[in-house]
């Protein structure tokens with residue numbers, strides 16, 4: 001952590017006395033017996049957490065919010081209104097860091113207007129080996145926390161009073177290790193701190209419908225373009241029973257969807273000790289670094305046990321079980337069989353391919369071949385007919401020839417993914433790829449990205465048209481704002497956003513859905529078990545419910561339909577009886 005000199009030397013950067021500048025948070029009720037010990041509640045900061053990047057960051061932000069709420073702070077409605085701004089950064093692409101750098105001016109101006117305001121930067125943008133340069137790059141930031149230090153946020157800000165949960169008063173998770181000769185964050189203590197946070201009810205989940213459940217932190221892989229091994233450190237799996245206990249409590253709380261998280265979620269368990277109870281697990285890696293996985297728990301085992309958590313009706317207590325992000329190295333037959341046999345496992349897999357050319361995959365350090373990738377995918381498609389598959393692709397990586405790029409397009413044509421998240425390569429500080437020349441000109445990167453997105457546009461539309469005329473189960477997630485008829489034109493100057501799915505493509509003028517399902521009906525959006533985005537009209541009361549929708553329109557990024565069967569299954573957030 002970097003502490004700014006304006007603070008008392010040695011003391012944690014206490015916010016308390018200087019926060020009166022901000023709008024005081026409404027004081028929570030205080031037990032009269034301990035009122036005199038409690039800090040001046042009016043001085044506790046209103047906080048705002050700005051989360052960028054992946055689902056793991058969203059889960060970490062839920063834990064940080066839980067800490068601050070447990071310390072007595074309240075949420076602020078916006079970054080501008082907050083006394084304490086926490087920015088949970090992503091560093092996978094230059095674009096993500098540029099967004100935060102672009103806000104330094106605003107933050108500095110807000111702090112000038114409110115001297116008590118404080119800004120904390122966390123996430124993958126905080127890497128131990130580059131700490132010295134951080135203050136220069138992020139001048140408005142007062143404190144920098146690596147991912148392993150995040151559970152100590154409230155304590156380091158001096159916000160934890162003697163009334164706070166013990167776990168919050170005693171938390172200590174900071175740890176580093178060495179990767180490629182450099183100090184990096186280590187997740188050694190994150191599993192224990194999450195269990196304590198759960199026991200003290202300090203995970204502020206952002207939805208009552210879907211829950212994130214991290215099962216493995218960090219990444220051991222060798223992708224040369226990637227910053228994650230240097231920002232989050234090596235893979236550290238959480239204890240099997242902790243995960244099952246958390247899944248059970250999520251089911252009991254009435255969540256209908258659960259997503260197991262890991263930078264490499266299907267590598268779960270390889271670092272845990274072998275146990276007799278897992279003696280039936282005999283699996284091995286099909287690519288990459290070989291490991292002894294005998295008698296160690298794996299993702300397949302977790303899926304089966306969580307699927308086995310049953311509700312009073314005998315069905316899975318959690319109707320939609322998902323996991324993200326998978327790596328081809330660990331797509332074992334056991335995992336594929338579990339995906340096929342477990343009722344609750346949703347029929348969608350996110351499996352990054354990154355390139356369709358073997359020489360390029362080698363330069364990227366992916367350690368599998370296109371043939372291997374296709375073989376595993378064919379095995380899954382055979383085991384789970386109709387499964388939807390999404391992927392990630394990088395264009396314009398070091399040395400990419402036109403032929404290598406065309407090989408990637410050919411792979412997309414052959415594999416026919418449902419969704420492709422594509423990006424142009426941007427060099428990341430400290431990654432092995434920096435030793436390679438970033439020699440593909442920006443204009444060529446843009447042209448290739450546009451060409452790839454246009455190709456996937458056609459494929460995505462064709463895949464989605466297969467759903468026309470079908471009745472599908474949709475979990476309604478939210479109201480969609482007045483929809484603009486949007487034609488997704490591939491913007492040459494903003495490659496990243498052009499890849500953003502969810503912007504519906506009409507070209508034929510999709511009417512606003514509000515009111516089309518009777519008086520008071522609004523435009524809603526939700527997802528199928530195949531992770532297809534579906535637009536529909538209906539009563540806002542449908543949010544959180546699963547409904548049957550007849551699909552009558554397909555675009556490359558989304559489907560549209562009308563409700564033909566009213567809600568099935570329990571309402572979200574309603575406690576569920578879980579039977580042993």
Ligand code: SF4
Nearest residue numbers: 219221223226228263
């Ligand atoms: S698998 Fe590769 S791309 Fe994914 S987080 Fe690990 S190093 Fe990065």
